Amino acid sequence: MNKHLVFVYGTLRRGGARAMTIRFPNSKFIADARVIGSLYDLGAYPGLLLNESNSLVLGEVYEVDDEILNELDDFEASSYYLRKQVEISLGIHRRMCRVYEPNPEFYSLRTLITSGDWIEYAKTKTELARRHID
Template sequence: MPEAPDRLVFVYGTLRRGGRNDINRLQPAPVFVGTASLRGRLYPLGWYPGLLLGGEDAIEVVGEVYRITPPLEARLDEIEEIRPAPDSEYFKRDVAVHVAGHQRACLVYEINPERVRGRPPLAHGDWMAFYAS
């Protein structure tokens, strides 16, 4: 069976450079593609955020895009506690992300909407700026 191809991942919270779970400290090492943005809302959930994609009140959420291998994707799934269940905290999505002047298909870990129901979103879309304050 052929090995799955590398793919791109958009990270917006603790996996960003300098974050608590900085993707650059993981193995196998990712390859930085560029800074990026997409439309959504960030929700603070203690020391980490959740991202809801799109929506009428969507703003630009900033992050970073990395090229990752299947083993690194499996490690990210562990960190994000991905389970094939409707009550999973995060869901894996493939979305178009604006990076390096182009729209690129990226994996994004989106928060389960039930986990942020009734919570106020951040007023801006930069988790690292919020967490540093």
């Protein structure tokens, strides 16, 4: 079975309601990482727009197999996200990772999360969003 690297930045991170290690126990945490882009509040979930700015968005890299990648596609596609590829620095190495970016029509007029950290940002949100973090 093929292995894939996936960058997660929202509720799939450790501390999120849908943390990879809980939702997909066979996924393997590789490292904390950052990508260049902007993070937006899309309501109960964030949306990462790649290469939109010189800002950094905090996330985590996981190794997953084909089955988990297909489940992620099903989960994210139903939420209006599209899978893309992005280059990530892991120590001295650069690796290609999959990442889910929202369809542009769903992020217009949304709040920019200047810290680039969904988990910390969500702690300050309304009770609805708090259900999506520990």
